[in-house]
Amino acid sequence: MRVIGSVVVIAVLDGGSGADLARRLTAAGAVGVLIADQQAGVAEDLATELDRPGCRVVGVGGDVRRPSDVAALVDTAEKHLGPIDLFCVAGPDGERIVSLCDLPDHLDLERLAELVALVGEAIGEVVVPARRRPVQDVATV
Template identity: 50%
Template sequence: MRVEDKVVVVTGAAGGIGRALALRFAAEGAAGVLVADLDEAGAAAVAAEIGERALAVRADVTVEDDVRALVDAAERDLGPVDLFCSNAGVITGHGLDASDLDWSATLAVNTMAHVYAARAVVPRMVERGGGYLLNTCSAAGLVSCPGDAPYAVSKAAAISFAEWVAIHYRARGIRVSVLCPQGVRTRMMERGLEEDHVTARAVASSGAVLDPAEVAGHVVEGLADERFYILPHPEVAGFLARKVADPDRWLDGMSRFVESLT
């Protein structure tokens, strides 16, 4: 998958990784970029940076009708969607103290939004002979997330759903990648550090904190290779290998790591 001359949708694109993806796809020669976010003004600002090839749409990715509407808008004004980047995400910073509302809201954004995206675009892509889904899932979905139970669970579920789509639709021309970074210099990460969340401190101490533009570069490379796992932090592959090789030892190590942060 190369984005040149392709129509791309990016959700959660008013800032952070989403903004970086939208700008990089435009720089790579995308035929059109739909910039979607709850922050309407932020989405419009990113679209203005891109220029006439961009369209800004306010959308709540937890509302299936909104997701379908943004796909309709893209196909009406830009053309058939070749690549849908389901990128919007939230974090809570809570463990067992997370409320039912924390759980439902986090699962809605971090998991169900991917489901709504797939429902909206996969049938259309299959009819046209193929298409691509990129889901931002986080390293937390592979190796858990100290301090934030809803985030860890919702991101693991997002990866599992992406696997399911890849398994069932690969033969029909659908390709899927999951973007699984660790620390990225976004407002969400900065706010966590300011508030001294265990999650943010754990991520910051586990490896480099990348700029969103660096992550977007890794995405372009991963899409070109059509890799399922796009890992901007290569050490995540090592963490995952150790987890699979000896789960009990990995759990002991993670437990000691979390204790060192408290």
């Protein structure tokens, strides 16, 4: 996994923390990091702490269990930081980093569907089944 020169999205689930992961990735040479947390203000505060010349850090609210939020995170990251190289999920029971190098370079419905599937697998790896709670996407109701 190559971090130097990468743009990274870190999505934090309830009970998880992306702070240590964000610190490790910025120290390892990421050029851009978007941190998304379900708790208001947490990602923004961490982004303010870590943002520096050579590594832009943006914090936003978001819930990666919702496909519409994944799409919004991708759009925001690409708008402010450039194409995403790594997508990370930080949950209460660990973290998972997904490389996007095998996905097509442009954002379209097919790429988004692949990304949502990868994020779903990552969530499954960092949240034990008893702690998962289902979330419906407003767009699918």
